[in-house]
Amino acid sequence: MALLEINEVTKSFGGFNALYRVSFAVEERRIHAVIGPNGAGKTTLFNCVTGMLDNEGGTIKFEGHVLNGMKPHKRTELGIGRTFQNIRLFGSMTVLENVMLGRHCRTNAGILKSFLRPPFCELAEERATREAALELLEFMELAEKLHLRASALPYGQQRRLEIARALATKPKLLLLDEPAAGMNQNEIIDLDRHIKEVCDRGITVVLIEHHMSLVMEISDIVTVLNFGEKIAEGKPSEIRENRQVIEAYLGEEE
Amino acid sequence: MSTSMRMLSLFIAVTVVFGAYYLIANLFFRTDAYIESILIFAAINIIVSLSFYLPFSAGLLSLAQAGFMGVGAYMSASITTLWKFHFTVGPLDLTFFIALLAGGILAAIVGVLTAFPALRIRGVYLLLMTLAISEIIRVFFLNFEYTGGASGLGGIPPLTTIWNVYVALVLVVLFFVRVTKSRMGRAFESMKEDQDAAEVMGVDLTRHKVVAFAIGAFLAGISGGLYAHYALYIDSTNFGVFRSIEILIFTLLGGYEIYAGPIYGGFYLTFLPEWLRIIQDWRIIIFGGLLIVMMILRPAGLISKEMMSLRYWRSTLANLWKPRVEA
Numbered sequence: 001m002a003l004l005e006i007n008e009v010t011k012s013f014g015g016f017n018a019l020y021r022v023s024f025a026v027e028e029r030r031i032h033a034v035i036g037p038n039g040a041g042k043t044t045l046f047n048c049v050t051g052m053l054d055n056e057g058g059t060i061k062f063e064g065h066v067l068n069g070m071k072p073h074k075r076t077e078l079g080i081g082r083t084f085q086n087i088r089l090f091g092s093m094t095v096l097e098n099v100m101l102g103r104h105c106r107t108n109a110g111i112l113k114s115f116l117r118p119p120f121c122e123l124a125e126e127r128a129t130r131e132a133a134l135e136l137l138e139f140m141e142l143a144e145k146l147h148l149r150a151s152a153l154p155y156g157q158q159r160r161l162e163i164a165r166a167l168a169t170k171p172k173l174l175l176l177d178e179p180a181a182g183m184n185q186n187e188i189i190d191l192d193r194h195i196k197e198v199c200d201r202g203i204t205v206v207l208i209e210h211h212m213s214l215v216m217e218i219s220d221i222v223t224v225l226n227f228g229e230k231i232a233e234g235k236p237s238e239i240r241e242n243r244q245v246i247e248a249y250l251g252e253e254e
Numbered sequence: 255m256s257t258s259m260r261m262l263s264l265f266i267a268v269t270v271v272f273g274a275y276y277l278i279a280n281l282f283f284r285t286d287a288y289i290e291s292i293l294i295f296a297a298i299n300i301i302v303s304l305s306f307y308l309p310f311s312a313g314l315l316s317l318a319q320a321g322f323m324g325v326g327a328y329m330s331a332s333i334t335t336l337w338k339f340h341f342t343v344g345p346l347d348l349t350f351f352i353a354l355l356a357g358g359i360l361a362a363i364v365g366v367l368t369a370f371p372a373l374r375i376r377g378v379y380l381l382l383m384t385l386a387i388s389e390i391i392r393v394f395f396l397n398f399e400y401t402g403g404a405s406g407l408g409g410i411p412p413l414t415t416i417w418n419v420y421v422a423l424v425l426v427v428l429f430f431v432r433v434t435k436s437r438m439g440r441a442f443e444s445m446k447e448d449q450d451a452a453e454v455m456g457v458d459l460t461r462h463k464v465v466a467f468a469i470g471a472f473l474a475g476i477s478g479g480l481y482a483h484y485a486l487y488i489d490s491t492n493f494g495v496f497r498s499i500e501i502l503i504f505t506l507l508g509g510y511e512i513y514a515g516p517i518y519g520g521f522y523l524t525f526l527p528e529w530l531r532i533i534q535d536w537r538i539i540i541f542g543g544l545l546i547v548m549m550i551l552r553p554a555g556l557i558s559k560e561m562m563s564l565r566y567w568r569s570t571l572a573n574l575w576k577p578r579v580e581a
Contacts, residue, residue, distance in 0.1 A: 050454050076456035090447040092511070092559065093440070101440045105456030111465065114436035115429050126436065169456050 001064065003028045003204050004049070004173055008058035011044055018044040020228045021058065026173070031195065031205045033215045033236075036225035037249050042208045043085055045225070046175050050082050051075045062173065077105045081171030083162040085178045085208070091151030095142060095161055098150050099133035102168025133168060140164040140194065156187045163194065173204045180211045192218055212250070216240065224249065263570045266518075266556060273521055281416065290416055292528055294484055297419040298477050300520035301426050303504040305473035307516045308430075310505065311439075312466040313446035315377070317498040318368055318384035319474045321391030324493030325364050326357035326475025327482035328401050331410045333357075334483070336401070350413040350483065354422075358475035364391070365471025369464040376449075388498050396490040406489025407482075414484035422480060426473060430513040442466060507548055509555025518557050 002025035011019040019041045026032045034042050047053040049060055051072035060067040062078055081102075090098055109125050117123055137143050140160045145153060150161060159179055166174055176195070180188050188211060195218055199205055209215050215222065216236040224232040224239060226248040232239060239245055246252060280289050306319045330353035333339045341348045368387050375383055401407050433439045441462055444452040453459050482488045508519020526544075530537035548555075560566050 052450060052454060071458075072450075072453045073456050073458045076454060082454060084451065088448050088451040090444045090451070092447060093443055097440055097443075101444050101452075101457075102455055104437060104441055107437055109437045111433055111436075111438045111469065114438060115432050117432070123436075129437070165455065 002026055003063060004206070005061040006045070006049070006058070007061070009045070009048060009055045009060060010057035011041075011048055011053060011055050017228045019048070019055070022225065022228070022230050023058070024223050024230060024233060026204060026206055027221075028204055029199065029202060030220040031199055031207060031218050033207045033209060033219035033222045034225060035209065035212075035215060035222060035239075035249065039227075040225040041228040042225055043177055044228075046082060046177055046206075046208065049075075049175065050080055073105060076169050076171075079170065079172035080175065081166035081169045081173070082175035083159075083166050083177055083179060085181065087155075087158050087162055089150040089158055089161060089165070091149065093150060094147050095137065095150055095153065096130070096133055096146045098161060099136055099164050099168045100129050102165040103129045103132060104169075106170055133164075136164045136167050139167075139197070141190075156183050159183065159191075160194070163198070167198065167203075171203060173206065174198060176205060176207045176209075178208050178210065180209055180214055188214055260570060260574055262552070262556070263561070263567075264574060266561070267567065267571070269522065270518070281420065291484075292524060294414065294416055294419050294480075296521050296524035297423045298481050298484070299501075299504060299524050300517050301423055301477040301480070302474055302501050303508070303516035303520040304426055304430060304513060305470045305477060306501045306505055307510065307513055308442075308470040308473065309463075309466040310510060311434075311446060311513075312442035312462060313449060314372065314463060314466055315381045316368075316372075316384040316467070316470065317381055317495070317502065318365075318388040318391070319470065319501050320493045320495070320497035321388035322361040322365055322471040322474035323478035323481065323497070324391055324395055324488075324490070325361040325471075326354075326478030327488050327493065328357075328395060328407065328478075329360045329475070330354055330357035330479035331407050331482040331488060332401060334413065335407065335410045350418070353413075353483075354476050354479040357479040358472040361475025361478065362468045362472040365467045365469075365474075366464055368471070369467035372467065373460055373463055385495060385498070388493075388495060392490045392494050395493070402489070404489070406487055408487040410482055410486045410488070412483060412486055414480050419480055419484075422476060426476075427513070427517065434513060438462070438465070503545065505555070507545065507555055509557035511554055511559040512557060512562055514562060515555045515557040519555065 004026040007023050008021045009019055010017065010021055022045065034045065036042055044053065048055040051067065051070060054069065062080060065078060067075055090101065093101070107125050107129055109123055114123065134143070137146065140163060142157060142161055142164060145157065150158065153161060163176070163179065180191055183191060192214055195205055195207070207219065219236055222234065222236055222239045223230060224245050231248060232242045232245050277293065280293060302319060302323055306316065309316045333353040333356055334349060339349060339353070341352055368384065372380055372383060395401060396404055441452065441457045444455065444457060445459065445462060449459065504519040504523050505516045507523060508517065509515025527537055527541060530540055
């Protein structure tokens with residue numbers, strides 16, 4: 001059984017079909033890329049999977065659970081994490097707090113428990129949260145920036161922080177929405193390595209990306225969307241040769 | 255850091271030190287009834303400002319705090335005045351404690367009822383809705399004959415003393431100190447920053463909004479109880495829209511990034527009109543002018559979040575007299 005099954009999913013905005021009967025499956029422990037021109041419905045698809053939007057037709061299944069109508073935070077609890085195309089960090093919170101927030105759904109200390117804890121003692125859960133967050137920041141190479149406001153980070157590091165925050169939710173499936181946007185070549189090489197390391201941790205990655213070199217290099221399978229419909233799916237080498245994909249998106253080689 | 259920022263920091267440092275000194279000196283060594291009454295009102299205003307700040311820190315702008323305050327005031331005053339309730343454990347008289355708690359809990363229940371319609375509303379619409387709820391509560395008490403209706407509720411026993419007000423205040427502040435840096439505090443802040451992103455990161459918006467409203471209303475109810483047992487007479491006009499706006503101003507001027515803001519604002523804005531009494535009728539104009547100047551120069555309020563660290567004060571005070579260095 002596939003980890004994520006998207007079956008005939010349709011979503012329209014005022015008569016315009018952002019997604020029309022899109023179906024594909026994401027197998028466990030793969031890096032699955034979703035590509036397509038701007039406006040093809042890639043981000044809408046992510047929004048439907050995470051519950052920020054409700055799909056109108058079709059079903060989305062995650063580990064056999066039907067997600068339709070489920071609240072976003074419940075989906076996060078099931079193990080779906082994501083990053084955003086237009087970075088959506090909590091700017092006034094520190095780098096560390098951003099990642100610690102990601103652990104929210106894996107912890108349960110309420111207000112009273114935090115208020116009534118003994119003086120000068122940290123809750124064991126809070127310490128565990130901090131340690132897990134530190135480990136992830138180490139992993140994403142942000143350990144020196146712990147106490148900076150997230151909004152004070154340079155762009156590339158904000159992107160990495162988003163990944164660290166999403167990883168803190170302990171996802172089984174990580175959706176990355178254009179993680180390489182606006183990055184320079186060196187940063188993309190780092191990102192490439194980070195995504196592979198995430199995959200090595202047993203996390204399945206779905207990736208929306210426009211940098212074809214990155215997509216072709218790391219992904220196991222590629223799905224191509226155009227005007228809300230799936231036009232192709234296959235290994236990177238097959239996609240590169242696909243006539244339809246070349247016409248719609250990749251363009252002819254000069 | 256700019257020179258004006260350094261001067262502002264110095265101003266805040268001086269006023270905080272002066273305020274703390276003034277408070278302690280009057281708490282322990284003087285019994286001037288006039289100053290004592292301002293100090294008590296200052297503490298009540300701080301508690302109710304913090305009650306506004308709590309839902310605000312989760313991105314929920316509530317102008318219903320005056321209404322919740324009224325619920326707490328009427329409930330606790332009913333217990334001590336209408337029902338003549340007494341409860342003692344050995345030498346301890348817990349009557350007032352229980353009355354306050356009951357007022358807070360009833361206010362929290364009303365707060366939860368408010369939260370449910372508020373779940374689907376954001377921004378300025380939420381503000382209007384909470385304003386309407388505040389008015390509903392006020393008009394309810396205006397017409398509720400059991401608690402005096404339009405003629406108000408008088409003869410409330412003077413149970414509020416400067417000591418129990420400040421004990422309550424210390425507990426409330428301690429609550430904020432501890433909760434801000436906790437799991438729930440982070441969740442509230444993330445909701446204020448970006449509600450949708452917070453939800454995708456696993457924050458249950460419904461639950462957290464209800465909790466924020468309930469605790470905010472609870473604190474407002476406590477402050478209402480303290481108010482009722484100091485003013486000794488309450489009527490519905492005490493808890494109208496104007497009071498809600500006053501609470502909002504305390505927080506806006508003091509700073510809404512961190513709980514220290516409403517504390518600072520609540521304290522000094524209770525004193526300011528008293529100090530401006532010398533110039534009589536003009537004081538409200540000066541007060542209003544100050545607000546306008548503040549909104550232009552420092553829209554996030556006087557106290558900002560970075561001021562909460564010792565490091566900030568060390569570097570600010572160390573560099574106070576250096577010529578302009580842009581860091």
